[in-house]
Amino acid sequence: MKKTLLTCGLLLGCSTFAHADPLSAWNDTAAKQSIEQWVQNATKEGSPAFIPTDKRYVVFDNDGTLWPEEPLVFQIKFIVDEIKRQAPEHPEWKKDPLLKAVLDNDLKKVMTFGKEGLLKLVTLTQSGMTTDEFNQRVANWFDTQKDARFGCRYDQMAYQPMRQLLDYLRENGFKTWIVSGGGIDFMRVISQKMYGIPPEQVIGSFALGEFSLTDNGTQIRKTMKGAFYDDGADKPVAIHLFMGQRPVGAFGNSDGDLQMLQYTTANPNYKTFGLLVHHTDAEREYAYDKQPGSGGKLIKGMEEAKAKGWTVVDMKQDWKTVFDPALCPAK
C-alpha cells in the first residue's frame, strides 16, 4: 500500500495502481469476501461493527497457518539438525536410544519416546546457551537449510495469501500478533523479516532465562525453568499474559487453536472474526487435517466453525498461490 501511494504520488493520476488488490493471492470466493467485509465494517466509523484502533488486536497461529508444518514442524527439523551438528562433540550420544534414533533419521522411533523424548531434545538444543548464541544458531540454520520438497529456504515459505492478509490488516490499523506452540525465541529470529511482526508481538512456548554479569557485559542464559507450552487452552492464557486484552480476530488451522478462537470470538464488546486454514491441497502443499491422529488435526474446529460462523479457508479453492513465486516458485 505504501508502495502504491508512493507510485501514485510520483505519477499523479493513477487509478489503476491505487486499486491494486491487497489480497491478490486470494481467489474471489466467500472466504476472501468475509475477510474484506469484516475489515471494512470494523474500520467504518458509525458502523455497528466498528472497532476502535486501540482494540484492533488480531492473533495468528504460525505452524500450518502462516507457514507449513508438514511433513515435520520446521522447528523439529531445526532440533534434529542441531543434534546432528553437535553429535561429533558428543560421542556418548550414540549410546542413547533416543539420540541414536535422531542421528539415524528414524523419526518413527523418535516419536515412540513421546512428549518426554521431545522435552529431552528441546532441553539439549534450546537451553544451556546464551540467548545471543541461540539466536545465532537459529539464524545460521535458516541461512543454510532448505525444505526437501520445495527446495526453498524455510524463511521464504510464508503462505503468500496469509502474508498479504497480515499487511492488509496492518494497513487497516490492526496490530498483528503471532500466538504459536513454536518457541518464542526461535520465531522471533525471523518474524520481522518474514511477517513484518516485531519480536514483542510474538508469543510462543517459553522457559525462563538466567541473568548474570560477564567480564565485559551481561548475558541471559536459556534454561528450562518455568517451561510453558503455548498450545490449546494455554493459548488464551498466554494472550492474556502478554497482550493484556482480548483480541478481536483469530486465525488458526488446527484444534490446538480452538480455545484461542473461542476466547477471541467470545469477546463481548465487538464483532469478531475467526478463521481456520483447512489443508486440502496435496498438489501445491499438503492435505492432512481431516483424519484424527494426523499432525495438526482439525476436527472439533470444523464443527465449531459451522456453529459459530468462522471462515474456513479451503486452500485448494480459496488461494490463487500458496507461496510467493518470487521467493519460492512452484516446480
Add this chain to the structure above:
Amino acid sequence: MKKTLLTCGLLLGCSTFAHADPLSAWNDTAAKQSIEQWVQNATKEGSPAFIPTDKRYVVFDNDGTLWPEEPLVFQIKFIVDEIKRQAPEHPEWKKDPLLKAVLDNDLKKVMTFGKEGLLKLVTLTQSGMTTDEFNQRVANWFDTQKDARFGCRYDQMAYQPMRQLLDYLRENGFKTWIVSGGGIDFMRVISQKMYGIPPEQVIGSFALGEFSLTDNGTQIRKTMKGAFYDDGADKPVAIHLFMGQRPVGAFGNSDGDLQMLQYTTANPNYKTFGLLVHHTDAEREYAYDKQPGSGGKLIKGMEEAKAKGWTVVDMKQDWKTVFDPALCPAK
C-alpha cells in the same frame, strides 16, 4: 506536542507555542540536560549515537520511579483494603494471626510474617477470581481510595516530570515500557490512563491463568501457578521474555532496578541511557533511600551510577514539581 502543533496550525505564526518545553516540570540542571542530549543524539541521523526507531525501546520501573512507594507500596495498600472489604464474609479470618494483624492495621506485625505472609495475602486477593472480576475490583479501588497524606487518588499521583519524560520520549519515536515488581494485571488497569502506556507494554509480576468455557462465553481465572516475581535479576529475564530485544534506556529508583540498568546499558550496539530517581525531598514527597534496610533502598545503584555515568535525579534539586498540580495540588 500534538496540541502544540494543532494550536500552531490554527494560529499560523506561533513561535512561542512551538517552543513550549516538553520537560517544563524539570529544573534546568545537569539531569535534564543529560536526557535532552541523549535524545537529541539518538534521533539525529548520522550522529554516532543515532538509534534506529525500531530499536528505541526504553523501560521504566513503576513504584518509586513513576509514582510513590512510601509509606507503603500502593498495591500493598490495595491488598490490605481488599482483606478488610472481604472480612465480613470471612469471620474465620479473625482467628488467623496474619489476617488479624492486617485487620488491626498492625503493619509492623504483618511484616514479621515475611515473604510467606505476603504470598498468602497476594493469593487471597489476587487469585481465584476471573481476570474481569479482578480488573473491576482494582478499578473500583482506584475510583474510591485516596492517599492519606496528599489527599489525591492514587491514579492522579504520577510524578509530573516522569510523565512528561514518557511523552517526550514517545514524541521522539521511543517505545515506552513499564517493568515493575508490581502485579501485571494490577498495573494494566491504569497504565494507559496514567502513563499513556498500553497493556501489552506493561511487564510485571505475574502468575498463569486457567481458561475455561462458561454458559455464555469464556473466562480466564487467576491462579498462583507459575508465579514470577519481576524484580532484581529477574527484570532482564522478563524483558527478554516479553520484549524480545535489549532496551537502550532504563529508568529506575532502587537496587531492585540495578540489573535492569546493567542489562540495558551493556547493550553493545547503541549509546544507552541509565537514570535513577533519588528520593531526597521529604517536604514535597519522601526522603528514604539512603539508609540500608529502608523500603526501596538505593545503595549499590548509587555506586554503580558513578562508575557508569548513569544520571542520578535529585528529586529536590532537579524537579520543579513532583505531582501534576492540576491532578494533585500541593497542600
